[in-house]
Amino acid sequence: MEQTGIFKGRVEVRYNYGRFGWTRGGGKTWHGGIDIVGLDDTTIYMPFYMGKKITGTVVNARIVLNKSNRTWEWGWYVCVKLDKNQTPDTVNYLYFCHCASLLVKQGQKVSSGDALAVMGNSGNAADANPPYKHCHLETRATATGTGVDPTKYAGVPNTVGVYGNAAESGGTSAAPGAAAGATIIDVSKHQGDIDWAKVPYMAMVRIGYRGYGSGALCKDEKFDANLAGAKGNGKLLGFYFFSQAVTEAEARAEAEFCAKLAPSGYPLFFDSEWGHTTKTGTHDGRADSLSKAQRTACAKAFCERAAELGFTPGVYTFTSFTTTNIDYAGLCATWPGWLADVRANYDKALPRYIHQYAKSAKGGVAGIATETDLNKIIKELPKMDKPAAQTKQTISLDPVTLPNAAAMEFYLLAKKYGLDNDKYYHAKYAD
Incomplete structure (x- = not known):
């Protein structure tokens, strides 16, 4: 994922009053920096200057709350003094303000791409209306001087909008998004060993499954490797679990099983399909005889529990299964849908955030030797804030x-x- 100014991936200048200049109070109040929101990553990085690598020293990394100090409104902040003669402008100091936490210490040498802090809304930003997490980036000629135009360091114009692109290259934070139109894949033990550094797409990773015969809750044999590989290479979009729950209590237990293995803050889909198909074409999985109402109730219970545990829940199935086996459209009134249908003229009336449209040829996806499901993002998935790790x-x-x-x-x-x-x-x- 490429760095866009001070964040990796997409960034946003959300409000007019967050722009640099006389942008507040009807043009009567000065704002010395630019407020930037990291949409795909909350880590704040040392920026480049118009693509050129720059270096400096951290001269302040602290929290200031005393209102008699001119920097009190910044809460947690980092100030970097640039090394001399690197840029043609007057800027010598970079301020990264309103942080949730700091990742550097005073006296530390830093260069473009180094992690400095985590986006937050400490200080005055906590009183914003509406409150929102962002980084106030300010550039100055002197440590106590007035802010000067920061856009060459911000990597974005001084205009409200969303900038950068993380659609195909992934992200490193919890719940990084994939934009509408992006291709994604889903992976499990069936894809074998994956070279994640070569994979070009973001991925849904299977956490596990309930045995269609035994009913045992099982972790996918490649889950640990896929979680580490996808997350470490910025390709992790979310998770799914193959359900064979026959009661609502079992469905809730499946969501709790997922929460013990996977980080929250990501999408988590309830995978509902036939458990087992015999050679004669009949279905004899433990959940295959459920009524439409029973299976829908299980999906609802899973999604509700997943949401309580900090995931963005959703439902995966295939078009023909929705007819008599699950109220997919009804569930999608509340949660995102992921629908498989490889036909050219598929039913577009059914709602979906993700459409599974084909399988690649063997080795058709770089880094993966097997066939791989190909999906298209129809609508960007919603995000949920990651809660505390405990569940009670x-x-x-x-x-x-x-x-x-x-x-x-x-x-x-x-x-x-x-x-x-x-x-x-x-x-x-x-x-």
């Missing part, structure tokens, strides 16, 4: 303490409406 929590509304299920329901509702933990209620996680 209690919430105290003095003098009442809610049990786990009610606590989770309250937490999700509070999060939806922006009610802050420890301000309006107290939540703690328990093992």
Whole structure:
């Protein structure tokens, strides 16, 4: 994934008041930098100067909250003093502000592409309306001077918009997106050993499956290798699990099984299809005799539990299966759909975020020796913030303490409406 200014992948200048210059208060208030949102990666990197590598020294890496200090509004921030005679402009200092955390220390030498901090909204940014995570990039001639045009370092114009492209090259943060029109693949043990450095597409990785006969929950034999390879090479888009749940409780257990193995913050699809087809064409998998209503209820239970665990849930199946075996369209009213149909004239009325349209030839995808499913992103997948790693929590509304299920329901509702933990209620996680 290419670096776009201070982030890798796509970036956004979201609001007019986030631009550099007299952009606030109806043109009466000065904004000395440019506010940039990393859409595919939250790590802030040392930028290039119009493609040229530059170097410098970290002269400040700290949090400032004292309002008598002129930098108080920046919260966590990094200041880099550039080495001399690298650029033709007057800039000598780069400020990276409103960070959630810092990845460098004072006195450290840095160069273009080095990780500096993590995007946040500390300091004044926490009071923005609406609040949003971003990096305030400011460039100055002197450490205490007025900001000067930062666009040659920002890598974007001083205009509201989305810039950069991560559609085909992946991302390194949780839940990196793939833009509409991008080709993606899905992989499991059936693809064997994959050379992820050569793979040109982002991928859905199978976490595991429930045995169609035994009912045992099993990790995909290549999951660990595929997770490490896809994530390490910026190709991880999300996950899927082959379900053979016959009850809602089993479906919830499948989602919990996934959460123990895979990082949250990514899409997680409930894979619903025939469990086993005999030589005579009959289906005898443990879930194959479920009614449409039963299988739909299992999918719903899986998706609801996956969402509680911090994933963006969805449903995968194929067109003919939707007719009598699962209410795919109904489920897609709430969650993203992923539909397989290799016909040229497939049913376009069925909703979908992802369309599985073909298989490659053996070795048709670089880095993979086998056949591989090919998919097209029809609509960019929604993202969900990654929650804390624990899954149980209690919430105290003095003098009442809610049990786990009610606590989770309250937490999700509070999060939806922006009610802050420890301000309006107290939540703690328990093992």
